[in-house]
Amino acid sequence: MLKYLLPLGLFAALLILLGIGLTLNPREVPSPLVGRPAPTFTLPRLDDPETPFDSAEQLRGRVSLFNVWASWCVACRQEHPFLMQLARQGVTIYGLDYKDTREAGLRWIERLGNPYRAVAFDAAGKVAIDWGVYGVPETFVIDKQGVIRYKHIGPITPKDWEEKLGPLVDYLEKQP
């Protein structure tokens, strides 16, 4: 009996393994930055080149989302209305305009609305490299101590928010 059960069992195990493999998204590369303090930077703000966006000052003291976007990014456009909705709900969102032109970035904000408390302007994409960004949009959840607690790759959907980001933000809000 074992003679037949053993290969069958091995086959079933292999099927399960491959099945799990199929559900994984190879584009979601785990970030080594999760659990570490957010990389610090100073960049000009998108709306005003004279005013600096100082990450050490902005990205701490409150739970926030740090959303990397660009006006040329199609998935960002898809995500944008939901960011607007989150901002209306009182979620703090900071932006990083990635490899964009100032005019295009400002036009985007003007036309589609501004969900961001402040947007840093990263024309060269150097800061994004420090954050391990490899595709836009990407969103980091940052806690009150300025530590990255989660990285979301791709546009945030209402489902993502309900299942992962929302509960995490609620939990972090309750932490000292």
Add this chain to the structure above:
Amino acid sequence: MKWGIALLALLLALPASAGIEVRQFPDPELETRYQNLIEQLRCLVCQNQSLADSNADLAEDLRDEVYTMLLAGKRDAEIVDFLVNRYGDFVLYKPPVKKTTWLLWFGPFAALGLGGILIWRIGKKRRPEPPPPLSDAERRRLEKLLQDHGSDDS
């Protein structure tokens, strides 16, 4: 035919031109190190291409980073660390041997060993056992049979 060959040559030439910027190196050793580095680092956008092969924007930026760091006198290990700290082990085409990658590194050998043991055990089971030696009565009967058979033949 001539056109076919020309087209084929053009198609073959395409990948060779991908991801190559003109870079100036003060000495050829740096250039070799640069080539080596960008060949063993993975482009995160295309995933199955190295930084050297990829035309993606990010790959270009990362090649710039590698180039700048090389010129600044950074060691290869420092440059690799720079990228691993930001993008994780995934940027390495050759992942490091550590607890989470044991299965990856040693799994195939374990599977090979397991398979070998299985084949050996199955092979042993299938080999027929040698028949027990004949008893005296059986031997006499055999001889008789052979004799009878022999006499029938002639």
